[in-house]
Amino acid sequence: MAEVEFDQASRIYTPGAKPAVNRLDLIIDDGEFVVLVGPSGSGKSTALRMLAGLEEIDAGQIRIGGKNMVGVASRDRDIAMVFQNYALYPNKTVGENMAFPLKMRGVDKAVQQEKVKAAADILGLTDYLDRKPRALSGGQRQRVAMGRAIVREPQVFLMDEPLSNLDAKMRVSTRTEIAAMQRRLGVTTVYVTHDQVEAMTMGDRVALLKDGALQQFATPAELYDKPANVFVAGFIGSPAMNLFTLPVGAEGVRIGSSDLALPGSLHSRISSAGQDTITLGIRPEQWAVGGDNGDGAGGVKAQVDVVEELGSDAFLYAHLDDEKQTPVVVRSAGRSGARRGDQIALTPTSEDLHLFSPETGERL
């Protein structure tokens, strides 16, 4: 078990071009579960592969347990990795697959057997030890890959989208299993995914990357409640946060022809920023919905385009009554009776709306 440190670590495929991973700084505590998340091309997998020793570290350092890993081969880093396609050895049985890392390290045969058996017990693979990977289901293969990683008791687990080849239901249950197992084993884990739900539910902390650069490294709650910039705000949360760039008015901001009155504290935050325009972020659940019968007075007018009824909640996809017909997403109670074409009035309910600079995108 060890601390993992990215210190200005960069990966530059072609000199002069934009680095795939650009001066990444992360300090991952011993035993922590950290998720690297981002859209495709964000450099999250490259960062993980740099830590794994499968990609060069072109600048900066990566340290595991305080030791610089530049120039250290994968097999000398004492890490284990679970691949997206599992990378099981097709000609070896489940048991041989799981024993392979032990065998390569010259562990005694009896100890190998013992450890494989223990891991198989944890993972529910005891009955499958003599089978070849091709005779297993996707979920079982995924667990064999996990087993191969845990038998060795490495300093760090690396997981590269290990759930993306599973069906939706398996993904949810395996998600919980992996998180629970990591907590029990207490091994520092770096997990890569493009799925923000996985990131939010599994990670102690989440590092959000975009174009090779770190956007924010924080707990899931902080990422959701205090996104560091517009990109984070838009990426975390489903449906995404509503983001409007609006002129600042006397009592708040102007949306279309109407003034959107903002709670007092928020308004003073805007005034102190001294901006003419501001990017305002409002999560779908931060709206109160009123009808056109007057109970939404002072709200922003909008027309419903689509209602997504989820049972407990419903999401209303609407557009504002301004010249750009800005789209807006609103969460309302399930079966609230809203229908396509309805006129609604929206009022922000929370003081914790998000303010960003329109120029830099940074949180104000």
Next chain:
Amino acid sequence: MATATPERTVTPAGGDDQQLNPKARRSVGGTLLSVLAWIVGIGFFFPILWMVLTAFKQEADAYTTPPKLFFSPTLDQFRAVFDAGIGPYLLNSLFATVVSTILVLVLATPAAYAVSLRPVKKVQDVLFFFISTKMLPVVAAIVPIYVVVNDIGMLDNIWTLIVLYTAMNLPIAVWMMRSFFQEVPKELLEAASMDGASLARSLREVVLPVISPGMAATALICVIFAWNEFFFAVNLTAARAATVPVFLVGFITSEGLYFAKLCAAATMAALPVVIAGWIAQNKLVQGLSFGAVK
């Protein structure tokens, strides 16, 4: 879209099958294709069948027209071929074939790795170089080769043939092995290296088992080419190192009129390749579809 008649089914030429439904039309086409396949297959196989049957006949039966299908088989002709001294030639062929094939596999495997999984720089040029060595006609190369072999005193030496057969098959083997290596997911090697295996170890323990059907196919091709090679053998060997094809040609000259004896010799020359193919068949069929990741 105006007509409901499916147009995609394969139909034999002929206009009067319009009223048949598509399934029936397909089965008529299928039957015709099968018949054609059988005709072609028998056409290819018949000379071999004739050769094998004739090998078991007495010389008198071998000349009848049409060929006798029912006769009392005899091993006399095979005995005669052995008496004529095919034994050493068989041993030479066997030795040259086996040793050159092993050498080819030993050399081609790392070479194929270097042009596939972790490609060297200018990999296209490297590949072109390999295949370009096959472009010069052997006939054009034989004079310099003969001179060199003669100068180093290696004429009529089986090791000369082994070196030449290895060189001759190496480019093909590298190309074949490369295509098999490329089917191996690179994550397998990455996983092995994370699991602590050295490159040699991960090749041996992880990659080679996966590509073993490919290696079998490559080995079979090398065996066939080496076993059947005639030109080098006839030009560079004489009494001591000559191989079976050389013997066969000599046998035709001396025993040209004795069909049954010739057929027996030819059957014996063909048999080892057939056996090699039969042994390799299991491996070949067994899994060219690598179920490694999916």
